Amino acid sequence: MDMQRAITAKRTSEPPTKLIPNGAGDLLDALGQLLYGQQWITPMARDLKIHPDMIAEWAWGRRELRPDHPIFAALAVLVHYHEKGVAKARKVMDLDQA
Numbered sequence: 001m002d003m004q005r006a007i008t009a010k011r012t013s014e015p016p017t018k019l020i021p022n023g024a025g026d027l028l029d030a031l032g033q034l035l036y037g038q039q040w041i042t043p044m045a046r047d048l049k050i051h052p053d054m055i056a057e058w059a060w061g062r063r064e065l066r067p068d069h070p071i072f073a074a075l076a077v078l079v080h081y082h083e084k085g086v087a088k089a090r091k092v093m094d095l096d097q098a
Contacts, residue, residue, distance in 0.1 A: 025060070031079075032044050035079070047078060048074050
């Protein structure tokens with residue numbers, strides 16, 4: 001079983017042992033899903049060079065994630081590159097339709 005499936009299986013079968021109310025974790029989850037889709041933890045971890053378990057702990061509220069954590073600066077860079085990629089893809093699609 002790959003890491004993402006193991007994390008998902010653990011997440012759905014086992015409630016968090018200690019839930020930390022965490023708006024930053026919710027933001028991380030939302031950004032992850034927008035950038036990578038429903039199975040976002042492993043791809044985000046790969047791109048940020050962070051262990052997937054750490055990202056999962058933050059997302060699930062098991063570990064504190066401050067709103068000023070450097071991961072959000074790194075995610076801003078990913079969003080920037082994603083925007084540039086989408087813009088290039090739109091230009092390609094426009095060329096194909098001409």
